[in-house]
Amino acid sequence: MKALPLSYIARNLWVRRVTTVLTALGMALVVFVFATVLMMSEGIRATLVATGQPDNMLVLRKGAGAEINSAIARTQAAVVESLPGIATDALGRRLVSKEPVALINLPKRGSGKPSNVTVRGTSDLGLTLRPQVRLAEGRMFRPGTSEIVTGRAIADGFVGAGRGETLRFGGRDWTVVGVLDAGRSGFDSEIWGDSEQMMQAFRRRDFSSMVVRLADAGDFERTRAAIDSDPRLLLEAKPEIRFYAEQSEALATFISILGTALSVIFSIGAIVGAMITMFAAVAQRVGEIGTLRALGFRRGAVLVAFLAEAMLLALVGGCVGLAAASLMQTVNISTTNFQTFSELAFRFTLTPGIAVETLLFALLMGLLGGFIPAWRAARLSIVDCLREA
Amino acid sequence: MNAAAADALPPPLIRIRALSKAYQRGAQHIPVLQGVDLDVQRGEFIALMGPSGSGKSTLLNLIAGIDQPGGGRIEIGGIDIAGLSEGELADWRAANVGFIFQFYNLLPVLSAAENIELPLLLTDLTRRQRRQHVDAVLAMVRLSDRADHYPNELSGGQQQRVAIARALVSDPQLIVADEPTGDLDRVTGGEVLSLLADLHRQLGKTIVMVTHDPKAAERAERLVHLEKGVLVAGTAFGH
Numbered sequence: 001m002k003a004l005p006l007s008y009i010a011r012n013l014w015v016r017r018v019t020t021v022l023t024a025l026g027m028a029l030v031v032f033v034f035a036t037v038l039m040m041s042e043g044i045r046a047t048l049v050a051t052g053q054p055d056n057m058l059v060l061r062k063g064a065g066a067e068i069n070s071a072i073a074r075t076q077a078a079v080v081e082s083l084p085g086i087a088t089d090a091l092g093r094r095l096v097s098k099e100p101v102a103l104i105n106l107p108k109r110g111s112g113k114p115s116n117v118t119v120r121g122t123s124d125l126g127l128t129l130r131p132q133v134r135l136a137e138g139r140m141f142r143p144g145t146s147e148i149v150t151g152r153a154i155a156d157g158f159v160g161a162g163r164g165e166t167l168r169f170g171g172r173d174w175t176v177v178g179v180l181d182a183g184r185s186g187f188d189s190e191i192w193g194d195s196e197q198m199m200q201a202f203r204r205r206d207f208s209s210m211v212v213r214l215a216d217a218g219d220f221e222r223t224r225a226a227i228d229s230d231p232r233l234l235l236e237a238k239p240e241i242r243f244y245a246e247q248s249e250a251l252a253t254f255i256s257i258l259g260t261a262l263s264v265i266f267s268i269g270a271i272v273g274a275m276i277t278m279f280a281a282v283a284q285r286v287g288e289i290g291t292l293r294a295l296g297f298r299r300g301a302v303l304v305a306f307l308a309e310a311m312l313l314a315l316v317g318g319c320v321g322l323a324a325a326s327l328m329q330t331v332n333i334s335t336t337n338f339q340t341f342s343e344l345a346f347r348f349t350l351t352p353g354i355a356v357e358t359l360l361f362a363l364l365m366g367l368l369g370g371f372i373p374a375w376r377a378a379r380l381s382i383v384d385c386l387r388e389a
Numbered sequence: 390m391n392a393a394a395a396d397a398l399p400p401p402l403i404r405i406r407a408l409s410k411a412y413q414r415g416a417q418h419i420p421v422l423q424g425v426d427l428d429v430q431r432g433e434f435i436a437l438m439g440p441s442g443s444g445k446s447t448l449l450n451l452i453a454g455i456d457q458p459g460g461g462r463i464e465i466g467g468i469d470i471a472g473l474s475e476g477e478l479a480d481w482r483a484a485n486v487g488f489i490f491q492f493y494n495l496l497p498v499l500s501a502a503e504n505i506e507l508p509l510l511l512t513d514l515t516r517r518q519r520r521q522h523v524d525a526v527l528a529m530v531r532l533s534d535r536a537d538h539y540p541n542e543l544s545g546g547q548q549q550r551v552a553i554a555r556a557l558v559s560d561p562q563l564i565v566a567d568e569p570t571g572d573l574d575r576v577t578g579g580e581v582l583s584l585l586a587d588l589h590r591q592l593g594k595t596i597v598m599v600t601h602d603p604k605a606a607e608r609a610e611r612l613v614h615l616e617k618g619v620l621v622a623g624t625a626f627g628h
Binding site: 004005007008011015288290298299386 | 450453455456475476479480481482483484486488490492494496497498499503507508510511555
C-alpha cells in the first residue's frame, strides 16, 4: 500500500503548532514521571550493585537476608577464615574482614530530622576488599582507637559527621578522621570504624558478616559447599554482587511498581489529550481526507497517516520529557532502604535501556490516543468528506 | 443513429445502463438517479447540467468511482466498476481518473508541485521521474514559476490550474470536473475553461464536467440534461 509522505504528516503538526506543543507538553510531563521513576529504581540498583565486588563472597547467618539481623560467632568466623581458596595479600594475611554492623540514629543536617545510619566495624582490610572505596579526605582510622571515617553522603548529610567533627554513639564519642569516597556505592552511606572497638561499644559478642576475597571467583561453589556441609557453621555464603543486588530488589521493585502505576494513571490523561487533538485534526481535515481518498489513497493510507501523526506528536513529547528527565541525573537523593532500614544515597541513572523504554512508552501513548481518531478518519465516506469540505 | 452506424463506432469509454441510486433518510427513501443510460465516447467532453438535486453530482461521483450505485451498471474502459472492492476501486481511481473540484481541494500544507505530485506517489515512478512529470504539467498550465508556492499564496484561478495539473499528471483516461468554475469570477472561470478545452483538444482526454453555468457548458461538445434523476435530453454542440 502506498503511503502519504512524512512531510505531509509533520507539516500538519507544524501548522497547528500551538495545539501540538500543548498536547506534547502534557505527554512530556507523563514521560518525565515515567522516566524519572525508572531512573530512580535503576539508580538504587546501580548503587547497590556497585557495592559488591565480583570475587568477594559475603557470609551471613543462614536465613539472615541482611547484615543487620545476622550473627557469626567468633568460633564460626575462625572456621570460615581457615577454609581453603581464600586470597592472601602481599603480607600473607588472609583477605577476610569480620564485621559487626549496627544501626544508629543521627540527625540530618539542615532539617535535624533523625534517620538511620549503618555503622560498620572493619579493619584496613576493609578497604583492600573494596577497591571502589578510597579515602577522599583525611586518613583512615587507627586500629584500637575511637576514630571513624564516614562515607561522603553521611559526611555531607548528617550533623557531626564531617571530617574533624565528633559523633556520639555506643556510649562514647568518636572522632571523624577521614571521609570515604565509595564511588557511588552503598558504602557512601556508611560509617566505618575499628571492628573490635565497635564490638565493645555495641556490646556485641558476634560479628554480623564476613567479607571474604576468593583467590579465584570460580571457587565460590566449592567454598559454599564447604560452609554448607560443616555442621558447626549454620551460615550461608553468597557472591557479594548478588547479595547487594538482592538488597536493592525490594526498594527498586517498590519504586518501579508505584511509579509505573502512577505513570499509567497519568498517561490516561495524556492519551485522552492526544485523542482530542487528533479528533480535532480529523474534523479540520475532512475535505483533505476525501480528496486523498478520491485521488486513490486507500483507507489504510489515511489510517497510517493519522496514526503516524499522533505518534510523531507523542515522540516530540517523549523527547522533551526524556530531556527533562536526563537533567535529573545531576540530582543526588537519599532514602531509607527497606531491607537494611538505613539511609541510602543514590543518583537518578539514565541508561540507554531506560531511554528506549521511555520513548516506546511515549509512542504507545500516541498509538492509543491516535487510533480511534485515525480509524474514524479512515472509515469516512469519500462523498460525505467532499460534501463537508 | 441506426444499428449499422453504432457498430461502426468504437466502444464507448463510459457505458452506463439502468443506473439508479437512492438515499435513505430515516424511513424516507429518496431516489436520486432512476434508470440512467448514458454512453460517453473516448475523447469526448460532455457537460452534465440540471437544477440542484437533479442528481448530476451523484452521477459524476458514480462515474468517478467514489460512490456506489444502488442498481445498474457502469462500465468504464470495459470494467464494471461497481463490481470492484473498496481497495481495487481506490487503485482504479488512481490509475484512471483525474479530479477537478469546485473548491480546488489542494492540501494547504503542500506546495503546488507537491500537490501535483500526490497522484504520482501511488505509482512506481522514481522521485526523478515524478519531478519530470510535475514540471511538464506545471508548464502545461503555465505555472512553472509557482511550483514552490503554497495554495494560500495563489489566486483562485491559479489554484484551480494547479488542481487541473494534478488531475493530468498521472495521465488518466478520464477527467471529472465538479463545477470547476463555481468559485471563480467570470474572467478567471473563462480562462480555466479555455485551459480545459485546450487540454481536451491537445491531449484527447475524456472529460465529464458538472456545471450549472450555461456559458461553461457551451465549451463542451455535448450537453446532457438531468432532471429529478432522469436524463431528459442531450444536445450535441459539435465544435
